[in-house]
Amino acid sequence: REEAAQDVAAAFECGMGPEVQAYLERMAGKENRRTLVAKAGSAHTATVRVTAKDAAANVAAIDVIAEENAQVALTVAFDSPNPGSGLVGLSLRVFAGKGSRVDVSTFHTLSPTWTVLDDEGYIADENARIAVAHRVLGAGKSYTGLACDLPGDGSDADISTRYVGHGEETIDFNYVVRHRGKKTTCNLDANGVLADSSRKVLRGTIDL
Numbered sequence: 145r146e147e148a149a150q151d152v153a154a155a156f157e158c159g160m161g162p163e164v165q166a167y168l169e170r171m172a173g174k175e176n177r178r179t180l181v182a183k184a185g186s187a188h189t190a191t192v193r194v195t196a197k198d199a200a201a202n203v204a205a206i207d208v209i210a211e212e213n214a215q216v217a218l219t220v221a222f223d224s225p226n227p228g229s230g231l232v233g234l235s236l237r238v239f240a241g242k243g244s245r246v247d248v249s250t251f252h253t254l255s256p257t258w259t260v261l262d263d264e265g266y267i268a269d270e271n272a273r274i275a276v277a278h279r280v281l282g283a284g285k286s287y288t289g290l291a292c293d294l295p296g297d298g299s300d301a302d303i304s305t306r307y308v309g310h311g312e313e314t315i316d317f318n319y320v321v322r323h324r325g326k327k328t329t330c331n332l333d334a335n336g337v338l339a340d341s342s343r344k345v346l347r348g349t350i351d352l
Contacts, residue, residue: 159289
């Protein structure tokens with residue numbers, strides 16, 4: 145129904161659900177929205193830094209479009225260089241076109257007074273390759289959600305997660321990969337360390 149209505153935005157499922165996605169989009173506003181387009185056959189790299197602001201929510205909304213046979217490498221860093229407390233967030237939607245390669249890396253390196261909402265959605269066309277690396281190294285509460293749709297035949301998704309928890313930190317991951325195309329593949333790999341009273345929840349769902 146979404147394709148018939150030509151509603152591209154509605155076709156993107158993100159890992160934290162529609163309510164959180166709508167909240168992050170609203171908090172980002174027009175000033176913190178970016179669209180990155182890699183034309184067919186081109187190669188691009190980009191880095192986005194989301195810096196925590198005391199008593200506020202600082203959110204980036206990013207759409208990435210990799211056209212046929214393009215390559216994109218995106219790094220998103222969350223950091224809190226100054227004291228305070230609040231929320232930092234990301235709303236990321238990625239479309240990987242036919243034969244393209246998209247690499248996304250996110251880094252959480254915040255002090256314990258901050259909360260992170262890292263919400264991501266991916267769609268892979270025929271023979272597209274998506275590689276995602278999540279590195280959660282600090283934040284009082286860190287939430288990461290990822291939904292990846294593989295409708296294109298021969299498409300592939302590789303998701304690597306590394307985390308370190310200490311103190312009373314809470315780390316939460318929710319991953320959903322949907323295999324709709326033929327001969328699609330995915331890999332979910334998570335490894336980390338929990339010290340002190342920190343805790344972690346990881347949900348991984350692969351739908352065929």
